[in-house]
Amino acid sequence: MNGKRMTILDVARETGVYYSTVSRALRNDRRIPEPTRLRIRLAARRLGYVPNRVARSLAHGATHTIGIMLTDMQSYFVAPMDEFQNFSDRSNYTLSVHFCSWDQRRERKGLQHFAEGRVEGVIWAPVQWEGPEFVQSIADLQAARIPVVMLGLQRDQQSVPFHQVGAKPADKLALGLDYLLGRGHRRIGIATATNLNGQRGRLHVERLALLRGLFEARGLPLLADDIFNAVDEDYGGFDIAAELSRRAPPRPTAIFALDDFLARGLMKGLRVLGLKAPEEISVLGFDVVGDEAAGRWPLTSVWLESRRMGELAVKQLFKIIRGEATNTPPQTIIVPPRIVEGGSVRKNETDRFF
Amino acid sequence: MNGKRMTILDVARETGVYYSTVSRALRNDRRIPEPTRLRIRLAARRLGYVPNRVARSLAHGATHTIGIMLTDMQSYFVAPMDEFQNFSDRSNYTLSVHFCSWDQRRERKGLQHFAEGRVEGVIWAPVQWEGPEFVQSIADLQAARIPVVMLGLQRDQQSVPFHQVGAKPADKLALGLDYLLGRGHRRIGIATATNLNGQRGRLHVERLALLRGLFEARGLPLLADDIFNAVDEDYGGFDIAAELSRRAPPRPTAIFALDDFLARGLMKGLRVLGLKAPEEISVLGFDVVGDEAAGRWPLTSVWLESRRMGELAVKQLFKIIRGEATNTPPQTIIVPPRIVEGGSVRKNETDRFF
DNA sequence: TTGAAAGCGCTAACAG
DNA sequence: CTGTTAGCGCTTTCAA
Numbered sequence: 001m002n003g004k005r006m007t008i009l010d011v012a013r014e015t016g017v018y019y020s021t022v023s024r025a026l027r028n029d030r031r032i033p034e035p036t037r038l039r040i041r042l043a044a045r046r047l048g049y050v051p052n053r054v055a056r057s058l059a060h061g062a063t064h065t066i067g068i069m070l071t072d073m074q075s076y077f078v079a080p081m082d083e084f085q086n087f088s089d090r091s092n093y094t095l096s097v098h099f100c101s102w103d104q105r106r107e108r109k110g111l112q113h114f115a116e117g118r119v120e121g122v123i124w125a126p127v128q129w130e131g132p133e134f135v136q137s138i139a140d141l142q143a144a145r146i147p148v149v150m151l152g153l154q155r156d157q158q159s160v161p162f163h164q165v166g167a168k169p170a171d172k173l174a175l176g177l178d179y180l181l182g183r184g185h186r187r188i189g190i191a192t193a194t195n196l197n198g199q200r201g202r203l204h205v206e207r208l209a210l211l212r213g214l215f216e217a218r219g220l221p222l223l224a225d226d227i228f229n230a231v232d233e234d235y236g237g238f239d240i241a242a243e244l245s246r247r248a249p250p251r252p253t254a255i256f257a258l259d260d261f262l263a264r265g266l267m268k269g270l271r272v273l274g275l276k277a278p279e280e281i282s283v284l285g286f287d288v289v290g291d292e293a294a295g296r297w298p299l300t301s302v303w304l305e306s307r308r309m310g311e312l313a314v315k316q317l318f319k320i321i322r323g324e325a326t327n328t329p330p331q332t333i334i335v336p337p338r339i340v341e342g343g344s345v346r347k348n349e350t351d352r353f354f
Numbered sequence: 355m356n357g358k359r360m361t362i363l364d365v366a367r368e369t370g371v372y373y374s375t376v377s378r379a380l381r382n383d384r385r386i387p388e389p390t391r392l393r394i395r396l397a398a399r400r401l402g403y404v405p406n407r408v409a410r411s412l413a414h415g416a417t418h419t420i421g422i423m424l425t426d427m428q429s430y431f432v433a434p435m436d437e438f439q440n441f442s443d444r445s446n447y448t449l450s451v452h453f454c455s456w457d458q459r460r461e462r463k464g465l466q467h468f469a470e471g472r473v474e475g476v477i478w479a480p481v482q483w484e485g486p487e488f489v490q491s492i493a494d495l496q497a498a499r500i501p502v503v504m505l506g507l508q509r510d511q512q513s514v515p516f517h518q519v520g521a522k523p524a525d526k527l528a529l530g531l532d533y534l535l536g537r538g539h540r541r542i543g544i545a546t547a548t549n550l551n552g553q554r555g556r557l558h559v560e561r562l563a564l565l566r567g568l569f570e571a572r573g574l575p576l577l578a579d580d581i582f583n584a585v586d587e588d589y590g591g592f593d594i595a596a597e598l599s600r601r602a603p604p605r606p607t608a609i610f611a612l613d614d615f616l617a618r619g620l621m622k623g624l625r626v627l628g629l630k631a632p633e634e635i636s637v638l639g640f641d642v643v644g645d646e647a648a649g650r651w652p653l654t655s656v657w658l659e660s661r662r663m664g665e666l667a668v669k670q671l672f673k674i675i676r677g678e679a680t681n682t683p684p685q686t687i688i689v690p691p692r693i694v695e696g697g698s699v700r701k702n703e704t705d706r707f708f
Numbered sequence: 709t710t711g712a713a714a715g716c717g718c719t720a721a722c723a724g
Numbered sequence: 725c726t727g728t729t730a731g732c733g734c735t736t737t738c739a740a
Contacts, residue, residue: 005499007717018727023718031725048497053470054411055717058732063408073427073435081427081453085460094467097451099435106439113448116407143402145359235622238592242626268589272596272623361733372711377734385709409733412716711740716733723728 006049014043026051057118066317067114068097069107069124071199076289077125080151080310084123087314093120102199104133111137115144121317125151129160138162147320149313153332163320165313165333167305170210172337176284176302177214179339180254185282188215189226189252191240191262196233200259207258207286226252230262237265244281245273254282260289260304267299288340298342305335360403368397380405411472420475420671421468422451423461425553430643431479434505434664438477441668447474456553458487465491469498475671479505483514492516501674503667507686517674519667519687521659524564526691530638530656531568533693534608539636542569543580543606545594545616550587554613561612561640580606584616591619598635599627608636614643614658621653642694652696659689 008026012019017040025032025040032040057063068084070077081097088095096119100107104127114122122141128134129152141148142161153166180188190211194204208227215222228243230236237257244251257263263285270277277283278300285301312333319325362380366373371394379386379394386394411417422438424431435451442449450473454461458481468476476495482488483506495502496515507520534542544565548558562581569576582597584590591611598605611617617639629635639655666687673679 009717019717020719020728021726023720024726027719033725036725050469050494050498052412052472052717053467054408054417054472055732056719057408058406058412058734059717059719061719061732073429073432075427078427082455085453085455094464095452097453098449099439099451101436101439110448113407115404118406118408140404144404232622234618238622238626264588268586268592269626272592273626363733373733374712374735375710377736378710381735387709390709406733409716410735412718413733413735415716415735709740712738714735714737716735719730719732721728721730724726 005052006044006047007052008049010047011040011044011049014047015040063118063120064093065096065117065119066093066121066123066321067111067117067119068095069110069114069122069126070097070099071102071107071125071127073099076287076304076306079289079307080313083307083310084314087311087318091318100127102127104128104131104137108133108137108140112140115140115146119146121147121149121321123149123151123313123317124162129154147317149317149320151309151313153334161330163316163330163333165309165316165335167309167335167337169207170214172286172302173207173211174214175337175339176256176286177211177218177220179300179302180256180282180284181218181220183254183282185252185254186220187223187226187250187252187254188220189228189255190222191228191230191237191255191257191266193230193233193236193259193262195229195231200233204258211256211258228255234261235265237262237267238269241266241269241273241275244270245275252281254284256284256286258286260285260287263288263299263301300342301340303338303340305338309335359406360398360401361406362403364401365394365398365403368401369394417472417474418447419450419471419473420447420477420675421465421471421473422449423464423468423476423478423480424451424453425456425461425479425481427453430641430658430660433643433661434667437661437664438668441665441672445672454481456481458482458485458491462487462491462494466494469494469500473500475501475503475675477503477505477667477671478516483508501671503671503674505663505667507688515684517670517684517687519663519670519689521663521689521691523561524568526640526656527561527565528568529691529693530610530640531565531572531574533654533656534610534636534638535572535574537608537636539606539608540574541577541580541604541606541608542574543582543609544576545582545584545591545609545611545620547584547587547590547613547616549583549585554587558612565610565612582609588615589619591616591621592623595620595623595627595629598624599629606635608638610638610640612640614639614641617642617653617655654693654695657692657694659692663689 008019008022011022021032022040025037026044066088084095098110100110107127126134148162150160150162150164153164153168154160192204192208194201194208196204212222228240230240232239255266257266263283267277267283270281275281283299285299287304288299288301289304289306316333362373362376365376375386376394379391380398420442438449452464454464461481480488502516504514504516504518507518507522508514546558546562548555548562566576582594584594586593609620611620617637621637624635637653639653641658642653642655643658643660670687
């Protein structure tokens with residue numbers, strides 16, 4: 001149980017060849033004839049040899065690893081992570097993932113760890129785009145000369161020396177609003193949740209402000225009563241649905257729900273409460289997470305495009321790693337907003353029990 | 355921008371000391387006098403030196419890294435991950451996380467990667483507890499002599515040579531059922547979702563079967579009509595609430611909801627629909643995720659205990675790593691079930707080990 | 709306290 | 725095709 005770990009030297013001794021021959025055989029070097037290779041591989045297996053990637057990396061100077069730094073373990077990172085995995089699998093790279101739990105100190109430590117571990121690239125969705133920790137993290141990464149692609153966009157877009165991949169909230173909101181206008185809606189309500197704690201609440205504050213501006217810019221009235229501000233973190237959409245069903249017309253003919261949960265909860269709530277969407281009231285979602293393929297929700301919505309962002313980010317990173325793109329100047333890749341129309345509903349549109 | 359990376363040799367040259375002195379200074383070796391240390395650190399910073407952990411690991415033979423292999427990025431892993439992080443931070447270890455997306459091949463590849471990267475320990479929540487890939491993964495890990503703690507319990511509990519930390523579904527269900535009986539309920543309904551795809555559906559099938567057995571064992575009748583089987587992945591609890599509100603008494607006085615989502619959706623649905631819980635109907639949740647501290651839900655429930663499991667797992671792993679526990683025989687650490695009433699802890703048995 | 713030297717396990721350039 | 729050798733960047737004895 002406690003024997004020393006095997007090395008290529010042990011395998012060499014066992015097979016009577018020189019250890020560099022073992023090294024070659026194990027890496028399937030075609031210069032070693034097939035039978036010898038096989039013999040060596042077999043011996044390696046038998047001895048329980050496990051290649052040492054630490055030594056390997058040191059020797060040829062490449063770790064074949066990329067670091068992923070994320071704020072937390074949320075569903076919107078699932079699709080991007082999937083893209084990272086697929087792409088790096090194909091390129092024979094592996095991922096090292098860190099979650100900093102929205103803690104900038106942890107984030108910085110993690111990035112340093114990546115640098116010291118000589119990952120060949122980093123994809124980073126930062127906690128914040130400012131502050132001393134942020135600036136320091138950037139300096140660290142630059143000192144370490146590691147290619148970095150940021151997930152998201154910095155507002156002013158000037159001070160970050162790395163590539164960025166993201167979407168502009170204002171563009172997405174404008175697209176959504178104009179979509180509703182295009183469908184003839186003139187009294188549009190907003191479902192939001194500005195009082196929630198943490199990042200989600202902050203996002204809602206930002207979105208509501210932007211949207212207000214867009215209403216104004218279009219000369220569209222926005223009644224205070226038509227802003228539905230949820231306080232239930234998980235089922236706020238339901239409460240809004242209940243509120244709507246209590247209201248007699250005239251009421252908004254459409255609701256722009258400013259996040260995924262809210263939109264879906266609202267949709268479901270309206271259905272359960274007997275208010276027909278979209279006949280009696282339309283719902284437009286925002287940043288809906290998930291794959292179109294799944295098409296689980298008959299919910300028309302401004303798409304989050306997280307998979308697309310992930311894909312673009314990892315592709316860009318590998319471009320840099322492969323030297324196909326100079327690291328300067330850093331590019332800002334803006335993912336255009338898109339509306340996905342619901343209706344591609346799953347079979348069990350009508351829920352049933354048995 | 356494209357200069358070579360600095361090494362301790364560069365720092366040594368810059369400061370005029372021998373490179374081993376630099377190595378010592380950088381690791382805060384007290385044999386190097388304070389002023390020299392400072393001078394060296396400053397020079398290192400100035401040159402943009404970043405220590406090379408690959409080389410460091412090779413030299414002293416310890417990577418100070420532990421590998422975490424998880425099935426996917428779900429909320430029930432958030433608390434355990436937090437425990438892993440906290441504990442390894444304190445021990446000056448770092449985490450390398452992999453998600454295999456319920457793909458056993460990916461899982462195995464990832465574990466091999468851990469082995470080749472010489473992680474010092476692995477915490478592993480397996481996709482399945484059987485099958486050739488599983489067996490192979492175990493063999494790999496054993497060959498690599500890596501300490502492993504499994505998250506979860508194998509049903510028969512015999513064939514896995516590693517420590518396991520988990521809870522027994524039957525115990526948890528029994529605790530829940532007896533809790534309801536203790537509160538005087540005699541007609542108890544079940545909210546489940548056996549037809550969902552994937553792991554969640556499978557879990558429901560298992561839970562429903564176990565619970566049926568428990569009803570029988572207690573001579574308790576279980577009406578077919580009182581099994582509410584949701585088909586909506588996200589808002590099934592709502593549909594069940596709607597169904598319940600349609601039913602005139604006599605109806606169940608309590609519903610045992612067999613997962614977190616279902617329970618919370620049901621609870622919220624009942625409230626929105628005007629059925630008072632628990633006055634008119636009681637809801638007992640199961641495997642509710644989250645921190646008691648948050649106490650966000652006034653939902654009495656059999657707790658998932660994921661944080662506790664994470665804590666026990668990482669502690670056990672470090673015990674092995676530190677040699678404080680022999681790796682044989684592997685222990686099975688069973689986390690006792692617990693009911694949390696509306697966010698406050700009810701019962702806390704001492705953990706049993708076998 | 710610091711310098712010198714021997715590795716850690718492997719890759720890769722160069723001979724043979 | 726295979727052996728030889730020189731590192732990769734660092735830690736860690738062992739001297740001095």
